[in-house]
Amino acid sequence: MDAQRARSILDEELVRGRDAIAAATSFEELEAAKSSVLGRRSAFSEVQRALGSFEHEDRKVLGAAANDVRNALRSAVQERASELEAADEERLLDADRVDMTLPGRRPRSGSMHPLAIVERRIVEVFTRMGYRVVEGPQIEDDWHNFEALNIPPDHPARTMKDSLYVDVQGLVLRTETSAAQIRTMEAQAPPVYIVSPGRVYRHETPDATHLPVFHQVECLAVDEGITFADLKGTLEAFSRAMFGGDRRVRLNPDYFPFVEPGAQVAVSCFICDGAGCRTCGNGWIELLGAGMVHPKVLENCGYDSERYTGFAFGLGIERVAMLQYAVPDMRMFGDGDVRFLEQFEGVA
Numbered sequence: 001m002d003a004q005r006a007r008s009i010l011d012e013e014l015v016r017g018r019d020a021i022a023a024a025t026s027f028e029e030l031e032a033a034k035s036s037v038l039g040r041r042s043a044f045s046e047v048q049r050a051l052g053s054f055e056h057e058d059r060k061v062l063g064a065a066a067n068d069v070r071n072a073l074r075s076a077v078q079e080r081a082s083e084l085e086a087a088d089e090e091r092l093l094d095a096d097r098v099d100m101t102l103p104g105r106r107p108r109s110g111s112m113h114p115l116a117i118v119e120r121r122i123v124e125v126f127t128r129m130g131y132r133v134v135e136g137p138q139i140e141d142d143w144h145n146f147e148a149l150n151i152p153p154d155h156p157a158r159t160m161k162d163s164l165y166v167d168v169q170g171l172v173l174r175t176e177t178s179a180a181q182i183r184t185m186e187a188q189a190p191p192v193y194i195v196s197p198g199r200v201y202r203h204e205t206p207d208a209t210h211l212p213v214f215h216q217v218e219c220l221a222v223d224e225g226i227t228f229a230d231l232k233g234t235l236e237a238f239s240r241a242m243f244g245g246d247r248r249v250r251l252n253p254d255y256f257p258f259v260e261p262g263a264q265v266a267v268s269c270f271i272c273d274g275a276g277c278r279t280c281g282n283g284w285i286e287l288l289g290a291g292m293v294h295p296k297v298l299e300n301c302g303y304d305s306e307r308y309t310g311f312a313f314g315l316g317i318e319r320v321a322m323l324q325y326a327v328p329d330m331r332m333f334g335d336g337d338v339r340f341l342e343q344f345e346g347v348a
């Protein structure tokens, strides 16, 4: 190769190189263009290798020209690389573009179940009076569900008709939340002022007013000098906090094995105020079971029944919720029908 040929190769390669570099549309193509114009097997490299064989003057001039070509092509590569990078970035931003003027998609938030709302309201009435909330297992043993509560082995509540037994020796799905209160009394000395909300189970065919799985809140106070008057006063305070300031309570004798005496408690109707209406019939709504804790129950928990007395009462959450929200059928609480449940949105 002579100097003249070298000169024209450098000129051609500068033009061809710039075109190839500018034509690259990806980093791969740019890399290929770069190695085709500056790589070891390129015409440019051939010129460089030939430089040594030229006259001194030619070598100086062509060497400088080769340097210029190499620098020009390298900066063309750099420039194209920056352009490709910017284009990549632009594509990314485009793909990620958010239209800030579109209306937002409001997330659908759930709402509390009506039974949860009512349970919370009931429990709050008691916690405000200083009661503590206790909970216990839903699968209970015979002692806590029956024996300690003075329910003897031949009591009707023991038979398969009323209880749901687990297929493990002696275990039962608790039939009342009292079991949790027994556990609390076993674990601590009096005084106790506790309230126990929760799910309970009975062998029952569901209908408009019965469910095999339902919910209760029970209240228990044990201390020195607790009397029946304390029971009635507490029932009145609860009824007024729950159903309005002018509620009255009525107690009729009733039997529960775990209390003596026992009473069935009615509250004056919060709709007709006792006059009689569709909801109550005769002006009274039967709502609770109550009584003075049976001395045997206290002794079963290790309490001295000569020194301590107590009252207890319980009520069904479904029953209260039906009254409060005029729900005609208890089964609606468990159906899971969104049209029913969404009506309680924003209630609590």
Ligand code: 2NL
Pocket: 178, 179, 181, 182, 218, 220, 256, 258, 259, 287, 288, 289, 290, 291, 293, 294, 297, 312, 313, 314, 315, 316
């Ligand atoms: C009902 C019956 C009642 C109790 C619950 C109770 C709990 C202990 C000791 C004594 Cl630990 N009694 N609870 C007492 C009387 C009635 O509720 O079926 N209510 C709807």
